Amino acid sequence: xxxxxxxxxxxxxxxxxxxxxxxxxxxxxxxxxxxxxxxxxxxxxxxxxxxxxxxxxxxxxxxxxxxxxxxxxxxxxxxxxxxxxxxxxxxxxxxxxxxxxxxxxxxxxxxxxxxxxxxxxxxxxxxxxxxxxxxxxxxxxxxxxxxxxxxxxxxxxxxxxxxxxxxxxxxxxxxxxxxxxxxxxxxxxxxxxxxxxxxxxxxxxxxxxxxxxxxxxxxxxxxxxxxxxxxxxxxxxxxxxxxxxxxxxxxxxxxxxxxxxxxxxxxxxxxxxxxxxxxxxxxxxxxxxxxxxxxxxxxxxxxxxxxxxxxxxxxxxxxxxxxxxxxxxxxxxxxxxxxxxxxxxxxxxxxxxxxxxxxxxxxxxxxxxxxxxxxxxxxxxxxxxxxxxxxxxxxxxx
Numbered sequence: 001x002x003x004x005x006x007x008x009x010x011x012x013x014x015x016x017x018x019x020x021x022x023x024x025x026x027x028x029x030x031x032x033x034x035x036x037x038x039x040x041x042x043x044x045x046x047x048x049x050x051x052x053x054x055x056x057x058x059x060x061x062x063x064x065x066x067x068x069x070x071x072x073x074x075x076x077x078x079x080x081x082x083x084x085x086x087x088x089x090x091x092x093x094x095x096x097x098x099x100x101x102x103x104x105x106x107x108x109x110x111x112x113x114x115x116x117x118x119x120x121x122x123x124x125x126x127x128x129x130x131x132x133x134x135x136x137x138x139x140x141x142x143x144x145x146x147x148x149x150x151x152x153x154x155x156x157x158x159x160x161x162x163x164x165x166x167x168x169x170x171x172x173x174x175x176x177x178x179x180x181x182x183x184x185x186x187x188x189x190x191x192x193x194x195x196x197x198x199x200x201x202x203x204x205x206x207x208x209x210x211x212x213x214x215x216x217x218x219x220x221x222x223x224x225x226x227x228x229x230x231x232x233x234x235x236x237x238x239x240x241x242x243x244x245x246x247x248x249x250x251x252x253x254x255x256x257x258x259x260x261x262x263x264x265x266x267x268x269x270x271x272x273x274x275x276x277x278x279x280x281x282x283x284x285x286x287x288x289x290x291x292x293x294x295x296x297x298x299x300x301x302x303x304x305x306x307x308x309x310x311x312x313x314x315x316x317x318x319x320x321x322x323x324x325x326x327x328x329x330x331x332x333x334x335x336x337x338x339x340x341x342x343x344x345x346x347x348x349x350x351x352x353x354x355x356x357x358x359x360x361x362x363x364x365x366x367x368x369x370x371x372x373x374x375x376x377x378x379x380x381x382x383x384x385x386x387x388x389x390x391x392x393x394x395x396x397x398x
Contacts, residue, residue, distance in 0.1 A: 016134050020146040022193045023131050025185050026086060027150025029093055029178065030120050030127075032158035034062055034349075036174055037113075039163030039254065041238050043171030048106045052239060053357040058100075058113045059235050060353030065117020066124065066346035073118070074125040074339050082130050082196040085122060086189055092119030094182040101175035117346070124342045128323050133196050145269030148320040152261030152312070160255040167251070215329030215389030216337050222382050222390075223322050223341055224348045226284065229375035230315055231352025232359065233291070233368055240294070240365040244304050256305055257312040264316025272317075272324060277391040280321050281383050286314025288376040295369035329390050 037044060037058040045055040077085055096116035103109045131147035162174035211217060233240070238250050246253060268279055290311040297303035323341060330337030359367050383391050 015139060015143060015146060016194075017146070018192050019134055019194060020131060020143055022185070022188050023127055023147040024150040024153070025188065026090060026123060027127060027147060028154045028158065029090065029150075029182050029185055030123050031151045031154035032162065033093055033097060033116050033178055034059065034120065035154065035159055035234065036162050036178065038235050038237060039159045039250065040166035040171040040174060041236075043166055047104055047171060048109060049104075050106050052236075053361045054106070056235050056353055056357050056360075058109060059231070060350045060357075061110045062113045062117040062120070063231075063346040063349035063353065065114040066121040067117075067343050067350060068121075069118045070121035070125050070342045070346065071339050073122050077122070082126050082133075083189065083193055085126055086130070086193070087186055089119045089123040090182050090186045090189065092116065092122070094179050094186070097175045097178040097182065101172040101179070121342065121346070124345075125339055128327070128338055130196060132327075134194070142269060144324060145265060145272065145317075145320050148323070149262075149265050149269075151319050152258060152265045152316045154258075157255075157258060160251040160258060163251040163254060211340075213330055213337070215386065215392075216326065216340075218382055218386035218390035219322065219325045219329050219337075220340060220344055222280070222379050222386075223326075224344050225375050225379045225382075226287075226318060226322070227345050227348035228352045228355070229291075229372045229379070230287065230318075231349045232356035232375075233294075233311075233372050235353050236356045236360050236365065236368060239360060240368055241304070243365045244301055246301055246304055253304060253308050257308040260309045260312025261316030262312075264313045264318075265320065267313075268317025268320050272320065276321060276325060276328075277383070277387075277393060279317060280325070280391055281380065283314040283318050283321065284376055284379045284383065286310045288373055288380070290314065291369040291373040291376065293369075295366070295373065325391060 037055065041052050041055055044058070045052045048055060093116060096112045096119060099112035100109055100116075103112060127147060128144060131143045135143040162177070165173045165177065237254070241250050241253060264283070271279060287310075290307045293303050293307040293310070297307075322345075323338065326337040326341045355371070356368065359371050387393055
């Protein structure tokens with residue numbers, strides 16, 4: 001189905017904020033739907049009649065849905081208008097969150113989470129390109145930072161608020177709130193977001209050919225390891241905080257993490273054009289320091305809050321950094337590189353839920369930070385090694 005591209009003239013100093021904020025809100029819905037079970041894990045576990053490790057697989061199944069469908073859905077809908085696709089994805093989130101809130105059946109909940117993951121695969125495959133397409137080439141980094149700000153906002157406000165609502169009211173209340181928000185975003189997108197056309201005549205992105213482009217493989221490898229490390233700790237942060245005696249303060253710890261994430265995404269947005277490599281290395285180092293602090297002081301409440309601050313500061317800009325690195329490295333194959341990044345990102349999330357659950361069940365929550373640190377060491381090594389392609393010392397301007 002052919003659509004007409006709406007051309008918007010943007011001054012060098014101005015960004016189309018209403019459109020970009022609509023995308024940021026869609027990112028917020030996607031990110032919060034993905035991570036919300038981590039904040040309500042105990043109550044959700046009780047309602048479903050399964051253990052916390054099993055309930056944590058709600059994050060895993062979501063990620064599997066995204067990883068399994070991002071590339072085929074991107075190919076199947078290549079000719080669709082981007083606005084139509086985004087509206088379809090938001091409708092999928094509204095349905096999936098409603099079913100999750102109403103379900104007391106573990107298999108039905110997993111099915112709903114898989115559907116949410118499919119919606120995320122549809123959304124993530126087009127959000128970065130949509131944001132870049134709204135602005136001139138020299139403003140694409142800033143536009144990406146605005147759109148991707150929905151991730152740290154979800155972590156800084158959404159997860160703590162959802163955790164608080166789950167503790168004070170009921171675990172399912174945040175999921176119904178997400179349904180209402182998704183419906184509101186549908187109206188916002190329909191009213192304000194300009195249309196962008198799909199690929200003329202459809203056409204499959206040459207996904208495999210992107211692997212031969214110098215720099216793409218290192219970026220994808222860093223993505224898998226970094227996301228795996230983060231997900232292992234984030235998915236099971238509530239049981240870890242229980243061990244530190246902060247189980248009742250999970251919402252405030254996550255708030256510190258999220259506010260620091262906002263600072264991280266601001267820092268990345270301000271410097272990504274010139275310092276992508278340095279920011280990626282710095283983010284990995286901060287999360288590695290976080291893991292070390294939590295590993296050494298897993299029973300020490302005073303160490304948890306500073307560690308959460310460093311964790312958020314290091315992680316906040318990572319989605320923007322890695323998506324930008326993939327786009328830069330991919331060059332003419334940027335769309336294919338982005339599709340692979342989305343798939344591997346969510347495969348790593350699925351792996352994080354599985355590995356974290358195994359570590360929690362067999363070794364206890366105290367082993368989680370050391371597992372994270374073990375994964376971050378190769379992240380640093382790969383980023384340092386990819387000095388010429390992937391994470392170059394001087395970023396190639398588009």
